[in-house]
Amino acid sequence: MEQFIELLSGISLLIGSLLCIAGGIGLLRFPDFYTRMHAAGVTDTLATTMIIIGLVLLNPGALVVMKLITILLLILLTSPTAGHALAKAAYRSGLKPFIKNHKNHQESKSSKR
Amino acid sequence: MMRFTISLFITLALFWLMNSGHYTSLLLILGAISVALVIFVSHRMGLVDAESQPLHLMLRLPSYYAWLFKEIVLSNIKVVKHILLGNQSINPAIVTIKTNAKTDLAKVILANSITLTPGTVAVELEGDQITVHALLEEDLEALSNGEMDRRVCHLEKS
Numbered sequence: 712m713e714q715f716i717e718l719l720s721g722i723s724l725l726i727g728s729l730l731c732i733a734g735g736i737g738l739l740r741f742p743d744f745y746t747r748m749h750a751a752g753v754t755d756t757l758a759t760t761m762i763i764i765g766l767v768l769l770n771p772g773a774l775v776v777m778k779l780i781t782i783l784l785l786i787l788l789t790s791p792t793a794g795h796a797l798a799k800a801a802y803r804s805g806l807k808p809f810i811k812n813h814k815n816h817q818e819s820k821s822s823k824r
Numbered sequence: 825m826m827r828f829t830i831s832l833f834i835t836l837a838l839f840w841l842m843n844s845g846h847y848t849s850l851l852l853i854l855g856a857i858s859v860a861l862v863i864f865v866s867h868r869m870g871l872v873d874a875e876s877q878p879l880h881l882m883l884r885l886p887s888y889y890a891w892l893f894k895e896i897v898l899s900n901i902k903v904v905k906h907i908l909l910g911n912q913s914i915n916p917a918i919v920t921i922k923t924n925a926k927t928d929l930a931k932v933i934l935a936n937s938i939t940l941t942p943g944t945v946a947v948e949l950e951g952d953q954i955t956v957h958a959l960l961e962e963d964l965e966a967l968s969n970g971e972m973d974r975r976v977c978h979l980e981k982s
Contacts, residue, residue: 730904737907745945746916749903749959752942757900777842791939798939798947798957808918808957 716768723765730758743809744801748794755790759783828877829863835877836862875929884979891975895941903942903959917961921968923952923976930980937972 730753737750763783767776840855841847866872874880906913925931935946935954943963948955958964967973 730900733904733907737903740907740910741914742911743916745918745947745957746914746959748945748957749943750907752939752945753900753903753907756896756940756942774842774845781839781842787940788936791936794939795935795946798945802947802955809916810918811915 716770720765720768723761723768727758727761727765730754730761734758744806745798745808748798752790752794755786755794759786825872827879828872828874829867831877831879832863832866832872833859878929881929881979888975888979892937892940895972899941899943899963906959914959915961916957916959917964918947918955918957919964919968920953920955921964921973923954923973924970925952925973925976925980927980930976933979934973934976937976938967 734750734752734754737753738747741747741750760783763779767779770776836859837855840859844851844855863872866876878885923931923934925934931949931952931954935949938944938946938954938956943959944967945957946954947957956964956967958967
């Protein structure tokens with residue numbers, strides 16, 4: 712039983728790390744600021760949750776579990792607030808989002824000429 | 825007012841006990857003093873009200889959180905899929921949607937829930953208009969159908 716829980720914890724940690732890597736890849740790969748924020752959102756939410764679930768499953772004692780859950784709640788509360796502040800700052804200062812649309816694309820090309 | 829103070833006291837006391845782990849009488853007294861100090865300061869700052877202690881939501885919040893967690897997992901899988909598929913597969917869009925939420929608290933819960941699910945970010949919240957940027961256009965359609973909005977409105981009804 713103990714081994715099974717350890718295995719489960721390892722799997723959760725692995726999934727969390729893979730999601731972190733996926734978030735990082737998305738951060739490098741996506742075309743503009745707003746879409747990159749979505750990629751960062753993966754690291755903020757599910758990756759953190761999986762890593763903390765993995766740590767909780769290792770059963771480090773009630774006090775540590777409570778602290779881990781507090782950390783999780785804190786991250787889930789602050790990351791959307793920070794994300795919203797970032798997006799709002801970018802939007803207010805006039806950063807136009809990248810829209811993949813053939814018409815717009817051609818228009819922007821012709822206006823450049 | 826009284827019940828907000830009591831709920832704040834319980835929250836702070838639990839938080840202190842959980843972080844300390846020492847239960848000698850001296851430390852417990854120091855903890856009680858610090859909790860009382862924080863409550864005093866929060867009163868003076870006018871923070872002890874229905875917004876910082878949303879007691880009227882407590883019964884409905886767990887089911888909302890369960891639903892939100894399911895949405896977060898689903899949209900995470902979707903976003904990771906599109907990260908791996910690359911730039912060709914995404915279709916970003918920005919759109920303003922209308923919310924039926926009345927109170928500031930409900931609006932903030934809605935906007936934060938939108939931002940918390942990867943793939944959609946609430947860019948601006950003004951009056952009852954929320955500007956949302958989405959990685960995929962179909963996510964926006966799902967949002968303007970208003971499942972999340974309906975659930976938040978249900979949350980604030982009491």
